Amino acid sequence: MSQVEKTSEYWLLAQKCNLVLREDKIRFAAIINKLGKMVAGGFKEGVTPQVGDAELQKMYLELALRVSMRQEFDYCLGPVKYSTSRREKATLLSFPIGSNILLVSAEPTVQTDPIASRVMKIMGIV
DSSP, X not given: OXXXXXXXXXXXXXXXXXXXXXXXXXXXXXXXXXXXXXXXXXXXTTOOOSSOHHHHHHHHHHHHHHHHHHGGGHHHHOOOOOEEEEOSSOEEEEEEETTEEEEEEEOTTOOHHHHHHHHHHHHTOO
């Protein structure tokens, strides 16, 4: 893929992240590449991150590794649609999108299946 194609792909993904951020209870939506780098998206306007930049980078790298490891079971269980981690202060959802990952952080009270369905529809991964 050429640099121009990558730039257009990431621009489109950034626009879709902005649509995800319009959803109620969503705090963060970003595209993480397979190397654990954020390439598009970010925090909803007015939202203060709960962790610092260094911790965010560790989280992205760990996410990329986890998603890669889960794909080893696609042959017998089918591909992952999304994964959820429900924590005390946040609910994290990850969605494989080609070689990238959409990471979404939501309020801990969010209902995961309905929000995951809406996010997949927005991202075109239904």
